[in-house]
Amino acid sequence: MSTHIDAPKGAIADVVLLPGDPLRAQYIAEHFLEKAVRYNTVRNAFGYTGTFEGRRISVQATGMGIPSISIYVNELIQDYGVKTLIRVGTAGGMGSDVKVRDVILVQGSSTDSSIVLNTFGAGMYFAPIADFQLLREAANLADAGALRYHVGNVLGEDRFYNDEMDRQKLIDYGVLATEMETPALYLLAAKFHAQALSILTVSNHLIRGEETTAQERQTSFNDMIGLALGVAKKIPVR
Numbered sequence: 001m002s003t004h005i006d007a008p009k010g011a012i013a014d015v016v017l018l019p020g021d022p023l024r025a026q027y028i029a030e031h032f033l034e035k036a037v038r039y040n041t042v043r044n045a046f047g048y049t050g051t052f053e054g055r056r057i058s059v060q061a062t063g064m065g066i067p068s069i070s071i072y073v074n075e076l077i078q079d080y081g082v083k084t085l086i087r088v089g090t091a092g093g094m095g096s097d098v099k100v101r102d103v104i105l106v107q108g109s110s111t112d113s114s115i116v117l118n119t120f121g122a123g124m125y126f127a128p129i130a131d132f133q134l135l136r137e138a139a140n141l142a143d144a145g146a147l148r149y150h151v152g153n154v155l156g157e158d159r160f161y162n163d164e165m166d167r168q169k170l171i172d173y174g175v176l177a178t179e180m181e182t183p184a185l186y187l188l189a190a191k192f193h194a195q196a197l198s199i200l201t202v203s204n205h206l207i208r209g210e211e212t213t214a215q216e217r218q219t220s221f222n223d224m225i226g227l228a229l230g231v232a233k234k235i236p237v238r
């Protein structure tokens with residue numbers, strides 16, 4: 001086991017989906033994976049391993065925010081040898097073309113978190129970016145499935161409630177939406193030479209004040225989850 005995951009070596013697949021919400025992990029395991037076995041309940045951060053169309057895949061809840069996802073990504077890669085990590089999260093829309101229920105493929109992750117500064121030191125603004133192979137595959141599958149999706153820059157912010165953030169400036173610079181984990185995922189994937197992609201569903205719009213219903217969120221989650229599993233299925237087993 002690792003410090004926060006109570007699973008034996010080999011219990012976790014080389015490809016892992018990463019929802020923030022443990023109940024989303026359970027939902028994915030119960031509705032999309034075959035023969036799913038729960039390998040972790042520590043802190044209720046549920047983790048499952050099963051198969052999707054014959055491909056062994058795990059799903060691990062990360063909790064909310066950069067400190068929490070950093071723990072799981074570190075342990076999945078360093079203690080369990082995970083090579084590919086695909087976040088399946090929700091986001092608050094910011095750009096005017098972004099609508100609730102749209103899917104966003106996070107190409108680059110801007111942040112107000114100190115994680116980049118603390119890694120590289122003052123004066124170096126490392127750009128946390130998606131793995132191109134995963135991003136291209138996801139875009140191809142989204143095109144084939146006629147999904148409404150965007151590819152671009154997303155803010156990964158430290159605070160959910162953040163009145164001080166100058167959102168209009170970020171929107172003017174093309175930032176599509178906000179969420180709270182991707183900078184850490186992309187930074188740690190770069191550090192450990194793993195592959196990572198964040199796929200997000202827009203659950204609300206911060207500027208227009210729109211929200212989705214719980215039922216609608218579930219349906220649009222299904223598009224995102226299907227897309228993530230479609231990408232995961234194509235990764236050769238390592």
Ligand SMILES: O=P(O)(O)O[C@H]1O[C@H](CO)[C@@H](O)[C@H]1O
Nearest residue numbers: 020021064065089090179180
């Ligand atoms: O839906 P998840 O994956 O938790 O992601 C988003 O939702 C949480 C905030 O409600 C933050 O974790 C944010 O990144």
Ligand SMILES: O=c1cc[nH]c(=O)[nH]1
Nearest residue numbers: 090091092178179180
């Ligand atoms: O971080 C998040 C996630 C979803 N919606 C938001 O407004 N913020």
